[in-house]
Amino acid sequence: MGDVLVLGGTGTTGRRVVAGLREAGVPVRAATRKPGEPGQVRFDWTDRSTYAGALHDVSAMYLLPPIGEVSPARLVEPFLDDALAAGVRRVVLLSSSAVTADTPGLGDLQRLVRAAPEWAVLKPSWFMQNFTGEHLVAQGVRDGEIVTATGDARVAFVDAGDIAAVAVRALTDPGPHNTEHVLTGPSALSYAEAASIVAARTGRPVRHRAVSTAEFAAWLTASGIPESFAAVLAALDEDIRRGAEDRVTPAVEEVTGRPARSFRTFAEEEVR
Numbered sequence: 637m638g639d640v641l642v643l644g645g646t647g648t649t650g651r652r653v654v655a656g657l658r659e660a661g662v663p664v665r666a667a668t669r670k671p672g673e674p675g676q677v678r679f680d681w682t683d684r685s686t687y688a689g690a691l692h693d694v695s696a697m698y699l700l701p702p703i704g705e706v707s708p709a710r711l712v713e714p715f716l717d718d719a720l721a722a723g724v725r726r727v728v729l730l731s732s733s734a735v736t737a738d739t740p741g742l743g744d745l746q747r748l749v750r751a752a753p754e755w756a757v758l759k760p761s762w763f764m765q766n767f768t769g770e771h772l773v774a775q776g777v778r779d780g781e782i783v784t785a786t787g788d789a790r791v792a793f794v795d796a797g798d799i800a801a802v803a804v805r806a807l808t809d810p811g812p813h814n815t816e817h818v819l820t821g822p823s824a825l826s827y828a829e830a831a832s833i834v835a836a837r838t839g840r841p842v843r844h845r846a847v848s849t850a851e852f853a854a855w856l857t858a859s860g861i862p863e864s865f866a867a868v869l870a871a872l873d874e875d876i877r878r879g880a881e882d883r884v885t886p887a888v889e890e891v892t893g894r895p896a897r898s899f900r901t902f903a904e905e906e907v908r
């Protein structure tokens with residue numbers, strides 16, 4: 637068996653996948669545009685000359701698609717061709733609960749990975765970790781106001797560590813999963829409810845301001861997100877407002893054997 641290649645190996649889910657694989661004693665290579673640490677390999681979606689080195693002697697990979705790309709298949713399709721030709725057998729795609737095979741752009745990837753002999757598609761709900769780090773929601777936590785177009789609808793936020801734990805199983809279980817896993821946390825919360833849990837943790841007030849889809853798209857663009865991608869993100873909030881993310885699945889526990897982490901535990905352990 638070759639190494640496991642983790643694309644986005646420095647990111648929110650990827651670095652947790654790398655850590656989980658190392659803990660399990662699996663040889664792993666973390667892809668990044670700027671390798672500087674042992675176990676990292678240079679990979680850049682926009683530079684095809686980096687593909688062969690990253691794929692050399694790899695048998696399975698965690699596929700984090702190029703971020704912010706409205707039509708990611710134009711980069712992912714040639715990369716997957718190279719990967720399968722280089723001998724990669726198993727591909728685990730990070731997709732999203734909001735994406736189906738019919739979703740323009742991102743949906744194409746769910747079809748493409750089925751060309752691998754062994755595959756899994758992870759479809760997480762919105763990440764708990766959006767409330768920390770550089771995400772706009774986290775910025776809202778720091779500013780005291782989270783802006784969304786989700787109204788008072790609920791989202792079953794999921795922990796990035798749980799996504800990674802499922803990915804590790806999908807990458808290393810003897811039998812391929814060859815299925816989609818819709819991944820959620822153990823309960824669904826509105827942004828106002830999530831904000832109050834975070835505020836109780838930090839001791840600083842945080843409110844949720846619900847705006848219309850059009851106002852949210854304009855707000856995202858003003859925050860520096862390209863207009864076409866802002867429209868995609870605002871439409872996802874509208875789906876949430878209609879109830880698309882108000883459901884809990886048992887997939888994390890079924891795959892990993894342990895319950896999904898709650899938002900409250902996440903806030904206690906990760907929000908500062």
Ligand SMILES: NC(=O)c1ccc[n+]([C@@H]2O[C@H](COP(=O)([O-])OP(=O)(O)OC[C@H]3O[C@@H](n4cnc5c(N)ncnc54)[C@H](OP(=O)(O)O)[C@@H]3O)[C@@H](O)[C@H]2O)c1
Pocket residue numbers: 643644645646647648649650667668669670679680681682700701702703730731732733760761762763766
């Ligand atoms: N946030 C959510 O609530 C949510 C919910 C469902 C699904 N998702 C999906 O999750 C994905 C984001 O996953 P994540 O949070 O784990 O990622 P992330 O933390 O945003 O990390 C992005 C990774 O991409 C790498 N990267 C950036 N540009 C690159 C390029 N040109 N070539 C190669 N690598 C590049 C970065 O590595 P270097 O900078 O080291 O090169 C980094 O490791 C998105 O596809 C999103 O649709 C997110």
